Amino acid sequence: MRDLWFKRGLLLSLMAVVTAVACGTGSTAGKGSVSVMAQWTGAEQASFMAVMKPFTDQTGITIKYEASRDQDALLTTRVASGNPPDLAAAPSPALLTTFAKAGKIVSLNNIVDMTALQSQYAKSWIDLGEPMNDGKLYQIYSWVSLKGLIWYDPKNFTAKGYNVPTSWDSLIALQNTIKSAGTTPWCIGLESGASSGWPGSDWVKEIVLSQSGPTVYDNWWQGKQKWTSPEIKLAWTTWGSILGSGDSNVYGGAKNMAATAFGDAGTPMFQTPPKCYMHNQASFITSFFTSANPALQPGTNFNFFAMPDITPQYAGAHVVAGDAWSMFHDTPQARQMMKYLTTADAQAIWVKRGGKISPNNQVSLDSYPDALSKSTAQILVATKIGKYDAGDLMPATMKNAYWAAVLKFAQNQSQLDSILANLDSVQAKAYTTS
Amino acid sequence: MDFSVLLTDLPTLVVVLVGVPAVLVAYIVGGEYLVRALPDKARPSVRPWIWVGPALLLVTGFLVAPAVGTVTQSLQDSQGNFVGLQNFAAQLSGFPTGGAWIAIRDNLLWLIFYTLFVLAFGLLLAVIFDRVPYESFVKSLIFMPMAISSVALVVIWKFMYAYQVPGQPQTGTLNFILSTLFHQDPRTWIQDETPLLGLIPLNNLALIAAAVWGIVGFSMVILSAALKGIPADLLEAARVDGAGEITIFRRVIFPLMMPTVVVVGTTLVIFALKAFDVVYAMTAGNYDTDVLANRMYKLLYQAPSDYGGASAVAVILLLTVVPVLIFNLRQFRAVEARR
Numbered sequence: 001m002r003d004l005w006f007k008r009g010l011l012l013s014l015m016a017v018v019t020a021v022a023c024g025t026g027s028t029a030g031k032g033s034v035s036v037m038a039q040w041t042g043a044e045q046a047s048f049m050a051v052m053k054p055f056t057d058q059t060g061i062t063i064k065y066e067a068s069r070d071q072d073a074l075l076t077t078r079v080a081s082g083n084p085p086d087l088a089a090a091p092s093p094a095l096l097t098t099f100a101k102a103g104k105i106v107s108l109n110n111i112v113d114m115t116a117l118q119s120q121y122a123k124s125w126i127d128l129g130e131p132m133n134d135g136k137l138y139q140i141y142s143w144v145s146l147k148g149l150i151w152y153d154p155k156n157f158t159a160k161g162y163n164v165p166t167s168w169d170s171l172i173a174l175q176n177t178i179k180s181a182g183t184t185p186w187c188i189g190l191e192s193g194a195s196s197g198w199p200g201s202d203w204v205k206e207i208v209l210s211q212s213g214p215t216v217y218d219n220w221w222q223g224k225q226k227w228t229s230p231e232i233k234l235a236w237t238t239w240g241s242i243l244g245s246g247d248s249n250v251y252g253g254a255k256n257m258a259a260t261a262f263g264d265a266g267t268p269m270f271q272t273p274p275k276c277y278m279h280n281q282a283s284f285i286t287s288f289f290t291s292a293n294p295a296l297q298p299g300t301n302f303n304f305f306a307m308p309d310i311t312p313q314y315a316g317a318h319v320v321a322g323d324a325w326s327m328f329h330d331t332p333q334a335r336q337m338m339k340y341l342t343t344a345d346a347q348a349i350w351v352k353r354g355g356k357i358s359p360n361n362q363v364s365l366d367s368y369p370d371a372l373s374k375s376t377a378q379i380l381v382a383t384k385i386g387k388y389d390a391g392d393l394m395p396a397t398m399k400n401a402y403w404a405a406v407l408k409f410a411q412n413q414s415q416l417d418s419i420l421a422n423l424d425s426v427q428a429k430a431y432t433t434s
Numbered sequence: 435m436d437f438s439v440l441l442t443d444l445p446t447l448v449v450v451l452v453g454v455p456a457v458l459v460a461y462i463v464g465g466e467y468l469v470r471a472l473p474d475k476a477r478p479s480v481r482p483w484i485w486v487g488p489a490l491l492l493v494t495g496f497l498v499a500p501a502v503g504t505v506t507q508s509l510q511d512s513q514g515n516f517v518g519l520q521n522f523a524a525q526l527s528g529f530p531t532g533g534a535w536i537a538i539r540d541n542l543l544w545l546i547f548y549t550l551f552v553l554a555f556g557l558l559l560a561v562i563f564d565r566v567p568y569e570s571f572v573k574s575l576i577f578m579p580m581a582i583s584s585v586a587l588v589v590i591w592k593f594m595y596a597y598q599v600p601g602q603p604q605t606g607t608l609n610f611i612l613s614t615l616f617h618q619d620p621r622t623w624i625q626d627e628t629p630l631l632g633l634i635p636l637n638n639l640a641l642i643a644a645a646v647w648g649i650v651g652f653s654m655v656i657l658s659a660a661l662k663g664i665p666a667d668l669l670e671a672a673r674v675d676g677a678g679e680i681t682i683f684r685r686v687i688f689p690l691m692m693p694t695v696v697v698v699g700t701t702l703v704i705f706a707l708k709a710f711d712v713v714y715a716m717t718a719g720n721y722d723t724d725v726l727a728n729r730m731y732k733l734l735y736q737a738p739s740d741y742g743g744a745s746a747v748a749v750i751l752l753l754t755v756v757p758v759l760i761f762n763l764r765q766f767r768a769v770e771a772r773r
Binding site for chain 1: 596597598599622624625626714715717718720721731732735736739740
């Protein structure tokens with residue numbers, strides 16, 4: 001009797017499983033969805049969702065969004081396990097390039113309207129998306145930011161009678177004037193969790209580009225220019241002259257540089273009396289200024305000037321960065337979304353919300369919410385030599401060694417030779433194994 | 435809470451709620467049914483395998499197979515060619531600062547100081563609070579950090595260690611105490627590599643201290659249980675014989691607790707060897723605070739991935755853990771046998 005019950009129960013439960021599995025394979029409802037992975041959280045995530053809302057309203061395609069700050073690791077794992085998102089926006093093109101070489105991402109040439117793209121995007125942005133120079137587009141930039149902006153408090157400058165420097169020499173002169181008055185010229189913060197050191201690496205790469213030009217810059221991130229070469233070493237020692245001997249030009253010296261998070265680094269500028277007068281950071285930093293001190297007004301309380309040109313021959317050279325999109329699954333929904341992201345309409349939505357610059361020339365300058373972001377966009381448009389963030393183009397092992405080197409250099413500048421020699425040995429391996 | 439997500443995939447929900455238990459029941463019932471069909475003599479030798487089978491299958495699939503894969507990979511380059519011990523040679527080259535040596539040094543520091551501190555504080559707290567009436571309250575308070583995830587623990591301790599320029603208001607608890615009570619300059623606890631008493635770099639100690647805070651409740655609770663297992667008449671007999679409290683602890687309590695101390699100690703050694711989360715979240719291995727597990731993670735996930743190197747580090751970790759593991763199991767059995 002009991003055996004009979006067992007058998008019936010068994011049969012029933014097996015039937016339930018079979019039915020459930022059968023249902024599971026056959027139920028895809030609606031207009032489908034696109035899975036997306038990016039780094040944006042909080043306010044940035046809200047902005048991205050605002051960009052995607054008209055798309056979902058119009059097409060009925062829903063966005064399955066996933067955010068991670070440790071995206072390198074997460075994407076690598078997901079790709080290796082054969083389960084990548086449909087689309088990913090990565091701040092590190094080097095990672096996407098690795099996937100492109102491994103054949104893990106889809107070429108976008110037949111997916112977006114190339115003629116329209118070529119008329120709306122500067123050539124350098126499209127070239128960046130063709131990492132193997134074979135005419136195949138693997139990455140498209142939707143938003144970009146401008147690096148090498150030197151932020152200051154205009155009220156402090158007026159109070160002391162300082163003028164905005166127009167050349168590298170006048171920047172150094174201003175730095176020395178501030179220092180001889182017994183105050184500190186610079187605020188620098190290098191702490192950023194697993195990526196600590198990158199704010200200093202920005203300094204070095206901006207100096208390399210402006211001092212030694214685009215050819216050296218390109219050879220450098222491509223691993224063809226040694227770190228111990230005179231040009232790269234000169235960039236480090238130039239940064240050293242900004243830091244001053246024993247980091248005496250920086251508020252709080254080496255200790256404070258190491259312990260201060262990059263987002264908090266600029267705030268001592270706004271204390272009374274100011275603890276420092278200048279802070280070098282990309283265009284996104286304004287949101288950190290205002291979140292630490294909501295009373296600050298762009299233009300009146302903080303403003304910027306672009307880092308002055310070092311070598312006249314390379315005038316108008318700027319380091320830029322951005323969010324590159326790549327496609328892992330070629331689905332009709334992902335195609336539609338990819339097309340949408342390249343349009344001026346889509347990009348203008350985030351531009352209006354602040355913090356981003358559009359690479360699409362159809363986005364009107366009037367879209368920028370304030371005079372400050374408008375002038376960053378103007379500088380970007382007027383950029384003669386635009387080069388992408390070298391660190392993000394290097395293989396990750398090289399990039400991380402670079403960041404670690406910045407931390408070491410900021411602690412003790414006299415170790416420069418051994419630091420650079422070590423970077424050379426990393427360079428020798430980092431480019432061969434990929 | 436939004437539970438609507440559960441309803442978006444009803445078939446999966448049905449599989450999980452009905453299917454999984456059903457399969458389990460079916461396996462057990464079916465297995466027992468088969469055993470009963472066997473002749474009486476064969477039953478005792480077959481039945482254990484039916485019960486252990488699923489566990490064995492899972493352990494083989496999820497533990498043994500990947501471990502074998504890791505060992506194989508540690509002998510290959512990124513293209514999968516056999517390269518012998520080259521990956522190990524790369525990790526062990528450049529003593530004392532190259533390769534994995536900084537990580538090995540720091541793992542040693544963790545091994546010694548983490549284990550020692552957790553055991554010492556755990557024992558101290560167990561013995562002290564054994565004598566007070568509000569014992570359970572204090573013990574649950576000290577046990578509480580166990581419930582905090584490591585990353586949250588690091589967030590808390592980053593506030594403890596926060597640094598501001600001398601003269602500015604100190605926002606970090608430790609630097610506040612240091613500057614107001616002791617009139618010393620604040621220190622960058624997480625970055626400062628100055629060796630303390632010539633023994634251990636300050637930042638390594640700071641990381642270990644945060645981890646100790648998180649785990650000390652664990653050792654306290656186990657050691658406290660062992661303490662309570664010591665018969666009261668034994669202690670009374672010692673007191674009657676005229677032994678002082680310290681002598682009683684040294685000669686009676688401690689020797690009786692020794693087996694438990696060893697088991698907790700070896701468990702902590704394993705924890706120290708696989709230390710990762712605190713280091714990853716606090717410094718990411720910068721300022722010479724790297725440990726082997728973090729190094730393995732970095733080698734694995736920084737493009738271009740060095741699978742061979744990461745596997746070699748994993749194998750080194752495995753080889754160091756296995757003897758401790760065997761010792762721990764033996765000791766555990768010895769303690770059980772004594773009961």
